[in-house]
Amino acid sequence: MSTSFQNGLLAAVPNLRAFAMSLSGNASRADDLVQDTLVKAWANRASYQEGTNLNAWLFTILRNTYYSLMRKRRREVEDVDEAAAAALKSPAQQLDHLHLQDLTEALQTLPPTQREAIILVAASGMSYEEAAEICNTAPGTIKSRVSRARKRLAELLDGQHPDVTDDGSSSGLQALAV
Amino acid sequence: MQLDRTTSSDATSNEAVVSEAVGDRLKTLYDTVASEPVPDRFADLLNQLASAETRDDQDDRSGEDS
Numbered sequence: 001m002s003t004s005f006q007n008g009l010l011a012a013v014p015n016l017r018a019f020a021m022s023l024s025g026n027a028s029r030a031d032d033l034v035q036d037t038l039v040k041a042w043a044n045r046a047s048y049q050e051g052t053n054l055n056a057w058l059f060t061i062l063r064n065t066y067y068s069l070m071r072k073r074r075r076e077v078e079d080v081d082e083a084a085a086a087a088l089k090s091p092a093q094q095l096d097h098l099h100l101q102d103l104t105e106a107l108q109t110l111p112p113t114q115r116e117a118i119i120l121v122a123a124s125g126m127s128y129e130e131a132a133e134i135c136n137t138a139p140g141t142i143k144s145r146v147s148r149a150r151k152r153l154a155e156l157l158d159g160q161h162p163d164v165t166d167d168g169s170s171s172g173l174q175a176l177a178v
Numbered sequence: 179m180q181l182d183r184t185t186s187s188d189a190t191s192n193e194a195v196v197s198e199a200v201g202d203r204l205k206t207l208y209d210t211v212a213s214e215p216v217p218d219r220f221a222d223l224l225n226q227l228a229s230a231e232t233r234d235d236q237d238d239r240s241g242e243d244s
Binding site for chain 2: 002003006010013015018019021022030031035038042104151154158
């Protein structure tokens, strides 16, 4: 059991890193998150039911680890965090187009619940049901969070508000699709 | 392509296109990280965890024996 569990954890690392990177927007923080996740997963391996989705189980641990780290950081560096939060609300125009780095930054401006929802569903390929289980909420909630996140990201990455397109001037938005 | 579709509203059609583009780029970001080689630290960590457990087991057993 423990060797196959160990192999399962190792096989999950690429997905865990991708999830952690998308979630935290920072490579070294992402790898620390993955490391904490593996340690916790190992310590709690008795609670994993063999045959169930190991990735989903690990994603749940990673997500909980991420949120408790965020809470801890907020307590420790309240002022610094406020400054960072203010910086994140900088104008969308500052985000250049079409680069992954920009997408990482744009993701960081989303509310965390929207961020995790869109990463799980649109990037990692989880179903609404799986994402709902990981985020401890209802599939319908995930669906609406994903939809709001898509809309917000589209605005940010396009550098304009959707209202602008009401008159049909949609070239900017269409450029995103190429 | 979705833009060719005649819809009641251009905005609706645009939204679908943009939404798809956002999804594609998210997937690219995710897959880029997921396809990177796994740093050695993770395999090392798991080996450490596994061997620590083996040692614990042996300790437990010797505890029972005595």
